[in-house]
Every structure is written in structure tokens, then in C-alpha cells.
Amino acid sequence: MLGSSPRPRTDQSPVRERYMCSAASLIGSYVSWTDRAGDGMRHCEASGHGWTCDRSSERFPLTRGLCKTHYMQQRRGRELAPVDLARSVADGGRVCAFSGCGRAVSARELCTGHYQQCVKGQPLSPLRKKRGNGVFRKMIERGIVECLGCGEAKPLAEYSLLNASGAPRPYCKPCNAERARLGHYKVTRGFVDLLLAFQQGRCAVCARPHAGGRAMDIDHDHACCPGPGSCGACVRGLVCNNCNLHGLGWYEALPPELRTFDLLDEYLADPPAKRLRAELALTGA
Ligand SMILES: [Zn+2]
Ligand SMILES: [Zn+2]
Ligand SMILES: [Zn+2]
Ligand SMILES: [Zn+2]
Ligand SMILES: [Zn+2]
Ligand SMILES: [Zn+2]
Incomplete structure (x- = not known):
């Protein structure tokens, strides 16, 4: 700097x-x-x-x-x-x-x-806003609630309801879905942001730049965690939806003798999330 x-x-x-x-x-x-x-x-x-x-x-x-x-x-x-x-x-x-x-x-x-x-050496991430129940209740009365994730003021319809009492969740639907997704893969927002920067903002397989809008898919090793989620340790990298759906799954299912595609072999052998974790461990972050 x-x-x-x-x-x-x-x-x-x-x-x-x-x-x-x-x-x-x-x-x-x-x-x-x-x-x-x-x-x-x-x-x-x-x-x-x-x-x-x-x-x-x-x-x-x-x-x-x-x-x-x-x-x-x-x-x-x-x-x-x-x-x-x-x-x-x-x-x-x-x-x-x-x-x-x-x-x-x-x-x-x-x-x-x-x-x-x-x-503490943590990757910087947005802070949780503290807000009193009174403030939240007033927002609900007005019908416009500020999301704790994106900070945008959105109408009640953009929040799913917490329970039968009808109180909205503090996070809007997209923010809530993103939190659930990160929870599924047991990674933090900070780690995903670092990983995206580590990958120069590109898909870890085809190197297509991330266009914004839809978040990049989080790829993990299904040999470690066969379900839709991950233990966190087997997250391999961020890939575009095309590579995730039509590249990796297909390739990994091929018999080993047919897996001769260097680009994918390199990614699978030494995925960026693994390199990033090693580097973070080195710098004590
Ligand atoms: Zn400038
Ligand atoms: Zn700092
Ligand atoms: Zn700050
Ligand atoms: Zn939001
Ligand atoms: Zn891709
Ligand atoms: Zn795993």
C-alpha cells in the first residue's frame, strides 16, 4: 500500500x-x-x-x-x-x-x-446491528423493515415469517437464503469474500469473471460430504453455475481412465480453498 x-x-x-x-x-x-x-x-x-x-x-x-x-x-x-x-x-x-x-x-x-x-486477525465482515425490540416493532408497524444483512429498508412482504405470531425474520428473503447457504457449507461470509478475491473474482475452473447478481456456487468434495452440504473443510472453491452443474459432477463421475482433462484435474488436485486455508494458517489470520 x-x-x-x-x-x-x-x-x-x-x-x-x-x-x-x-x-x-x-x-x-x-x-x-x-x-x-x-x-x-x-x-x-x-x-x-x-x-x-x-x-x-x-x-x-x-x-x-x-x-x-x-x-x-x-x-x-x-x-x-x-x-x-x-x-x-x-x-x-x-x-x-x-x-x-x-x-x-x-x-x-x-x-x-x-x-x-x-x-483478532479475522477477515473483516459486516457487523451485526444491535437494535432494540422497540425499534423493530415500530418498523413492523410501519410495514417497512430494515434488513440486518443488506441494510435495505424493504416492505414486510420481502421477509418470511419467523413463527405463527407473524413476526418477520430480521433478514430479508435473499439475505436469509444466503445465510442458510453459507450455513449449509459451514463457511463464513468473510471466508467466501477472501476466496473470491483469491480467485481474482473468477470461476475456479473456467476462469470466467463473476458477473455479479447470483452468487457463485460453492463447490465441495462429495467424497467427503455426499449430501448437498459440506463439513466446511472440504469446500474446494467458488465455481460458476455452468461448471458446477455441467462440468464437475459429470467429470467426477467418469471412470478414472477417462478423467484426462488437465484443467479439471488441476482444480481437483489443488483447489483454491485449500491453498487459501494454507495461506491463512501461515499468516495466522
Ligand atoms: Zn480510486
Ligand atoms: Zn484489518
Ligand atoms: Zn466498521
Ligand atoms: Zn437483506
Ligand atoms: Zn466456470
Ligand atoms: Zn466434508
Whole structure:
């Protein structure tokens, strides 16, 4: 990372590279500016705690790989921060550098919760919002409830009901489904985000860039966990739906002498999730 503000660092803390913990610096090193979004355009190189700059060269001229805002941050010797953070700094208030967090900065550009995650060496993930029952009840009365996952205010119809009493779940239907899916594979949102960055945002088999929208399929070893879910340890990688449905299942069912496809053999022999786990174990994240 760029910038040059020396900060005191305690040796006990797992925080590396200025205010980045190993998890965040891992994200930084996996995401390269060359075609990061898979759209054939150059993107601003600035990245940090759970954020990357999404400005592309098409709309924002890049200087030494950085958009103007980030280039100026670097020239002024500041630590790079998301563009909206830079704006809020100009307004006098500082918000957590984890994208979408919005809480006030407590230490090292992070809110208390994210700083705790950082110090523990965990991949940064959205914090659970605390909200009182009264606030939740008022939302239900108004018929618009803020989802604890995506943070969007959505009408009651977009929540499934918790029980016969008719109270909505605190997570909207898509967020609830995603939580159930991650639970099925026993992986955390943070791990999946790191894995996607580790795979450069691409399918681990065919390397097609992830287009957004539908999340990539989580592939696991059916020899370990034959059902639809996983024990967590046998998750192999993130693959596109096409490779998952029409590639891997078919290939793995072939007799061994017919399995002669290098691309798939390499993936199966040394899947990205395994490499990422090894690397995380090395860095103590
Ligand atoms: Zn960190
Ligand atoms: Zn930028
Ligand atoms: Zn935060
Ligand atoms: Zn949601
Ligand atoms: Zn694929
Ligand atoms: Zn398993």
C-alpha cells in the first residue's frame, strides 16, 4: 500500500502493513488492478480494508494507476481511504473504512467492531446491528423493515415469517437464503469474500469473471460430504453455475481412465480453498 504516515505499532498486534491486518492485506494482494472487475478496463489500484476503488479508466483518468482522488490522497502522504471516506473526512467526521459500515472511526481507520475483527486477525465482515425490540416493532408497524444483512429498508412482504405470531425474520428473503447457504457449507461470509478475491473474482475452473447478481456456487468434495452440504473443510472453491452443474459432477463421475482433462484435474488436485486455508494458517489470520 501507498502513503507514508508512520503509526505506532505494538508488536503483539497482528496488524501488518500500517493499519491493515493480515486478512485485509491479503485481500489487497490478491486483487490486482489489471482487469479487476473482469470488464476489460483498468481500474484504480486503491484498495484496503475490505474495499477496492471501483473507478475505471473509462470514466476516471488514472494517474500512476490511481484515480484523481486516490492519487491526491497518496501525494498528500495520507493512507488511502475509500472515496466517500475522503469526503467525510473533509466534512470533519470520519467513518469506518470497511465499506458500507458507516460507524465512526475508533482506531486505525476502523470502528470499534471492525478494529476488534482486525486485531483478532479475522477477515473483516459486516457487523451485526444491535437494535432494540422497540425499534423493530415500530418498523413492523410501519410495514417497512430494515434488513440486518443488506441494510435495505424493504416492505414486510420481502421477509418470511419467523413463527405463527407473524413476526418477520430480521433478514430479508435473499439475505436469509444466503445465510442458510453459507450455513449449509459451514463457511463464513468473510471466508467466501477472501476466496473470491483469491480467485481474482473468477470461476475456479473456467476462469470466467463473476458477473455479479447470483452468487457463485460453492463447490465441495462429495467424497467427503455426499449430501448437498459440506463439513466446511472440504469446500474446494467458488465455481460458476455452468461448471458446477455441467462440468464437475459429470467429470467426477467418469471412470478414472477417462478423467484426462488437465484443467479439471488441476482444480481437483489443488483447489483454491485449500491453498487459501494454507495461506491463512501461515499468516495466522
Ligand atoms: Zn484489518
Ligand atoms: Zn480510486
Ligand atoms: Zn466498521
Ligand atoms: Zn437483506
Ligand atoms: Zn466456470
Ligand atoms: Zn466434508
